[in-house]
Amino acid sequence: MKKTITLGHGSGGRLMHQLIEDLRLQLSNKILDELADAAEFKIGNRKLALSTDSYVVKPLFFPGGDIGKLAVCGTVNDLAMKGAKPIYLSLAFIIEDGFELAQFKKIVNSIKQAARQAQVLVVTGDIKVVEKGAADGIFINTAGIGVIDYPASLGVKAKLGDFIVINGGIAEHGMAILNARENLEFSSTGIKSDCRHLNFSVQRCLKASKKISMMRDLTRGGLATVLNEIAQGSNLGIEVDQQAIPIKKSVSKMCDVLGFDPLYVANEGKFICFVNQKDAPKVIKVLGKQARIVGRVTSSHKREVYLTTKIGAQRILPMLESDQLPRIC
Amino acid sequence: MKASKIRLMEVCGTHTMAIAGFGIKKLLPKGVELISGPGCPVCVTHQQDIDRAIEIAKIKNVIMTTFGDMLRVPGSKGSLEQLKTAGADVRVVYSCLDALTIARDNPDKKIVFMGVGFETTSPTVAAAILEAKKRKIRNLLVLSNFKIIFPALKALAGSKKTHIDGFICPGHVSVITGSLPYEQIAKRYKKPCVITGFEEADIITGIKCLLTQIKERKSRVEIAYKRAVQKKGNLKAQRVMFSVFTLNDAPWRGLGMIKRSGLSLRKEFTNFSAEEEFRVKVPRVKEPKGCLCAEVLQGIKSPRDCRLFKKRCTPQTPVGPCMVSSEGACAAHYKYEK
Numbered sequence: 001m002k003k004t005i006t007l008g009h010g011s012g013g014r015l016m017h018q019l020i021e022d023l024r025l026q027l028s029n030k031i032l033d034e035l036a037d038a039a040e041f042k043i044g045n046r047k048l049a050l051s052t053d054s055y056v057v058k059p060l061f062f063p064g065g066d067i068g069k070l071a072v073c074g075t076v077n078d079l080a081m082k083g084a085k086p087i088y089l090s091l092a093f094i095i096e097d098g099f100e101l102a103q104f105k106k107i108v109n110s111i112k113q114a115a116r117q118a119q120v121l122v123v124t125g126d127i128k129v130v131e132k133g134a135a136d137g138i139f140i141n142t143a144g145i146g147v148i149d150y151p152a153s154l155g156v157k158a159k160l161g162d163f164i165v166i167n168g169g170i171a172e173h174g175m176a177i178l179n180a181r182e183n184l185e186f187s188s189t190g191i192k193s194d195c196r197h198l199n200f201s202v203q204r205c206l207k208a209s210k211k212i213s214m215m216r217d218l219t220r221g222g223l224a225t226v227l228n229e230i231a232q233g234s235n236l237g238i239e240v241d242q243q244a245i246p247i248k249k250s251v252s253k254m255c256d257v258l259g260f261d262p263l264y265v266a267n268e269g270k271f272i273c274f275v276n277q278k279d280a281p282k283v284i285k286v287l288g289k290q291a292r293i294v295g296r297v298t299s300s301h302k303r304e305v306y307l308t309t310k311i312g313a314q315r316i317l318p319m320l321e322s323d324q325l326p327r328i329c
Numbered sequence: 330m331k332a333s334k335i336r337l338m339e340v341c342g343t344h345t346m347a348i349a350g351f352g353i354k355k356l357l358p359k360g361v362e363l364i365s366g367p368g369c370p371v372c373v374t375h376q377q378d379i380d381r382a383i384e385i386a387k388i389k390n391v392i393m394t395t396f397g398d399m400l401r402v403p404g405s406k407g408s409l410e411q412l413k414t415a416g417a418d419v420r421v422v423y424s425c426l427d428a429l430t431i432a433r434d435n436p437d438k439k440i441v442f443m444g445v446g447f448e449t450t451s452p453t454v455a456a457a458i459l460e461a462k463k464r465k466i467r468n469l470l471v472l473s474n475f476k477i478i479f480p481a482l483k484a485l486a487g488s489k490k491t492h493i494d495g496f497i498c499p500g501h502v503s504v505i506t507g508s509l510p511y512e513q514i515a516k517r518y519k520k521p522c523v524i525t526g527f528e529e530a531d532i533i534t535g536i537k538c539l540l541t542q543i544k545e546r547k548s549r550v551e552i553a554y555k556r557a558v559q560k561k562g563n564l565k566a567q568r569v570m571f572s573v574f575t576l577n578d579a580p581w582r583g584l585g586m587i588k589r590s591g592l593s594l595r596k597e598f599t600n601f602s603a604e605e606e607f608r609v610k611v612p613r614v615k616e617p618k619g620c621l622c623a624e625v626l627q628g629i630k631s632p633r634d635c636r637l638f639k640k641r642c643t644p645q646t647p648v649g650p651c652m653v654s655s656e657g658a659c660a661a662h663y664k665y666e667k
Contacts, residue, residue, distance in 0.1 A: 004414050008645075015645065182423060256527075258423075259343070259655065261350070311529045313352025315665050321644040325397030326423055327343070327656060 013221055013264075013320035017229075035233075036156045037078040037217065040148065049084035051075055052143035060103065060137055062180040064172070064193030067140055068107035070268060072114035073197045075144040077217045080199040081271065083154040083206055084146030086118065091125040094139040097132045107138065118197035120144065150206050157234040159213045162297040163280040164238070165273045167201060168194070168290035169246040170223050174265035175254050184258075189250040194269035202271070204286040211276035212283070218270045221320045224263040226272065227295075227305045228319040238305045240295030240317065259327030263307075264320045334362045336492055337539055338628050340482065341499030342369030342656030343527055349665035351529045353536075361540065364628035365661070367481050367584060368499055370446045371398045371654035372626060375580040378474045379404035380611040382443040383412055385472065385603060392418045392435060394428040395443040402653045405614040409443075425457035425471070432461070432469040441603045443472045449501040451475040451592055452566035455573035458594075458601050470603035473593055476579055478502055479510045480590035486518035491629045495521040495539040500531070500554045505570075507562025511550040519548045526554040573598055582616075582650055583623030622649035625658050632662040639663060 008015045024032060031039045038051035055071045065073075072089065079086040091111065095104070115122055172194040179186045198217060205212060216226050223245070231238045247262055255262045274297065275283050284291045307317040339345055345365045348354060354363055367373050383404050386393035393409065400410040400421060413419035418438075422428050425442050432440040444454050454471060461469045478499070485493060498511060503524045511522040521542035525535030535553045542548060552558050570592075579591025594602045616623060619637050624630035632638050632651065642648040644660055651657035 006410065006414050184423065259346075307352075309350070309352040309529075311351055311353070311356065311533070313355040315349070315352040315355065316667050318664050321664075325400060325421065325655065327396070327398055 008323055013225060013323070015321070016220075017319075034156055036082060038082040038084060038146070040082055040084075047148040049079050049082040049146045049148055050143065051078040052141065053078060054139060054141045056136070056139050057177065058136065059177075059180050060107070062193055063176050063187075063191065065195035065268070066107060066110050067138065068110035069114045070195055071140040071142045072111055072118060072120070073195055073268065074219070075142040076118045076120060076197045076199055077271070079144050079146040080197075080202040081154070081215045081217050082146070082148065083150040083202065083215070084148045085203065086120045086144050086146040086199055088123045088145050089115065089120050090143045091122045092141040093125075093127045094135050094141075095127065095129045096135040096137055097129060099138055104138070114197065118199055154212065155214050157214060158230050158236060158238075158274040158297045159234075159276075160236055160297055160299055161277055162213055162274040163277050163293050164227075164240070164295040164297070165275060165280055165283045165287065166223070166246065166292055166294050167198075167271055167273075167287045168269075169248045169251065170218065170267055170270060171247060171251050171255060171262035171265035173268040174222070175251050175260070177266075178258070179254070186250075186254050189254060191248075191250050191254060194267055196269040198269065198271055201287060205273055205275075205283050208282040208286045209275055209279035211279045213274045215271055215273045218267040218272065220266050222262070222264040222266060223272070224261075224305065224317050225320045227317065230274075231305050232303045234297070235302060237298040237301040237303070238295055239298055239308065240305065241308045242310050243308075244292050244294045246290055246292050260324050263317065264324055334360050335494045335540070335543060336362045336364055336628070337495050337497055337536065338364050338366045338485070338493045339497040340366040340368040340478065341502065342372065342654065343501065344497060344499065344532065345369070345658055345661050346656050347527045347529075348532060349661040351532070352665075353529070353532060357536070361536070363497075363536075364493070364631075365625070365658035366485065366496075366628060367581065367626045368447070368478060368502075369651070369654050369656045369658075370450070370476070371402055372622065372650040372657045373476065373481070373581045373583065374399075374402065374445050374474050374650065375582050376404055376614045376616070377580070377611055379408075380406070380614065381604075381609055382441075382472055383407065383409060384609045384611060385441055385607050386412055386417050386419055388607060390438050392420060392431060392438050392440045393443060394420045394422045394431060394440060396423075396445070397421045398654055398656070399443060399445060401647070402650060403647060425454040426460070429457050429461055429466060429469055432466050433464075436468060439468050439470060439606070441470045441472055443474070445474045447476055447478050447499075447502050448505040448570070451574060452505060452563075452570040455569045458573050458598060459569065461601065462598075467600070469601060470606050471594065471601050472603040473574070473591075474579075475574065475592040476581070476590055477576070477592065479506075479514075480587045481581060481584060482514055483518070484584060484587055485627060486514050486520050488627065491627050493520060493628060494543055495523070497532070497535050497539065498522050498524040500524060500526040500557060503552075503554070503558045503562065505563050505566045508550050508552050508558060508560050509562070515548045515550045521548045521551075523551045523553050524558050526557065583626035617648050620649040622651045622659070625651050632659040635659070
């Protein structure tokens with residue numbers, strides 16, 4: 001069989017990383033090679049951040065958000081993770097012939113609201129309409145630009161001894177989407193996507209501590225995949241404590257029923273902050289009640305993540321291989 | 330064969346993953362070893378059965394539906410996932426009732442449900458078939474590869490190739506079957522059996538019960554999962570299951586043909602049989618060269634003993650079924666053991 005790109009290549013796991021790495025080698029330059037959520041560069045004396053993302057969620061509307069809100073928050077968050085203050089967004093649609101105008105208006109309205117809340121302006125855009133079947137309803141791409149005022153720019157590497165702070169419960173977006181997409185009967189559980197912009201939370205963290213080495217938002221591949229990327233990128237080990245990882249009971253139970261590991265499920269409003277041990281309580285304080293210290297950066301077991309389970313055993317927490325699939329029984 | 334360690338077999342794939350996920354093996358005393366059994370439905374599905382599903386999925390106007398786990402299982406020439414990428418209509422469903430809905434919505438297509446699983450799964454499939462009959466939905470077809478677990482357990486308990494001191498029995502299956510069918514294994518083969526659930530405390534309690542029995546030289550059936558499992562099980566589910574299915578001899582990957590261990594549709598339901606409808610012939614296939622899944626499924630070998638493990642055989646490029654199933658012993662080993 002011919003080699004093809006499969007859905008697994010888009011799931012945020014190892015397959016996708018291979019694909020990105022091949023691409024990076026082709027296009028290699030100093031800025032791209034950082035492989036950060038947003039590119040960081042200087043124009044004149046200004047330090048800027050630039051990021052782009054495409055949004056292809058199904059269903060388009062889900063509890064807690066829709067594709068429009070996602071398209072604003074996702075790009076805003078990628079910029080925020082670089083410590084940048086997002087300013088301008090571009091907005092491009094690819095729309096399938098026959099797409100309902102009322103739905104389009106609803107999406108645009110939620111883009112408007114999300115942009116207002118995140119205090120960014122949509123300043124340029126594009127619309128393409130393609131034949132029926134050439135797209136699935138509507139796809140959105142946004143790019144964003146932001147300025148970096150934080151003195152020591154946020155890197156892509158963690159520091160030895162850093163504590164890892166998370167801003168709240170994991171796996172909500174992924175499970176909410178699955179529930180809505182597959183019409184599973186978990187709607188009474190009230191599971192909602194955590195989709196929201198993080199730029200103000202990030203700014204508060206940066207104000208609270210000057211000893212933050214890096215931040216990452218937890219999207220595809222979930223907490224476990226991001227931690228693995230950071231352990232490898234920083235050439236250090238990471239230890240996390242399962243007991244400390246916040247997760248809503250309803251989300252955890254839904255994962256149990258379907259055989260999903262919440263550590264690999266997508267989020268859209270959660271990030272982790274790598275901060276000096278002493279400053280960790282300051283970051284927790286500004287992030288609010290849901291925030292927790294979930295782990296730390298170690299010199300042992302370099303480039304790997306270890307999890308201390310609820311019963312006190314330590315085991316490796318590997319990178320997601322490819323999409324999680326619901327189990328049989 | 331007598332081993333120096335006490336060897337307990339967790340029969341069920343969900344137990345295998347839970348044990349690895351909680352890190353239970355690392356906390357056990359040195360003299361106790363946990364080995365994985367044949368209770369992962371994906372793992373024991375014969376390659377030929379997967380080939381058959383693939384051939385049927387290629388037929389025009391067929392929508393193939395199956396559980397997520399089955400998508401990536403390699404047949405002798407590719408998987409359903411690869412076929413889907415190549416353009417076939419293959420859909421993941423969460424239960425056979427979803428397939429029934431697809432059948433209702435696509436009256437001009439033939440909807441095939443590739444069914445695998447044990448007693449936990451088959452009653453719901455039987456219920457879907459009864460529902461289809463009631464609603465006169467005629468385009469739903471089931472490719473039945475369902476199995477029942479007890480004949481395989483008996484085969485293992487009586488096997489001379491492997492030594493097992495006790496069974497950690499599956500909670501899900503036992504909700505349906507009850508604890509009675511295990512009595513024969515405990516009595517005839519003198520193997521303690523403890524039925525337990527999937528939380529860390531359930532599994533640890535189960536292991537403790539087994540060790541106590543072994544120490545006291547007893548072999549009984551115990552339920553350490555009383556909040557879900559009763560002695561007689563779910564009689565209604567059993568009735569529904571056997572009103573639609575009947576026992577037949579079935580091939581188990583790794584274990585070979587086991588008498589009266591499979592479920593096929595009863596005569597009055599043959600119009601729901603995908604096998605009858607399409608009569609696809611698939612050639613016999615040999616296990617992939619070097620793959621030790623057969624031995625792993627019987628607890629004779631550990632994934633680490635396999636020369637393909639972590640080399641040619643990884644979750645991305647699985648050679649054998651124990652790697653492709655998310656609940657297989659090799660996948661658990663690959664993911665969690667260093």
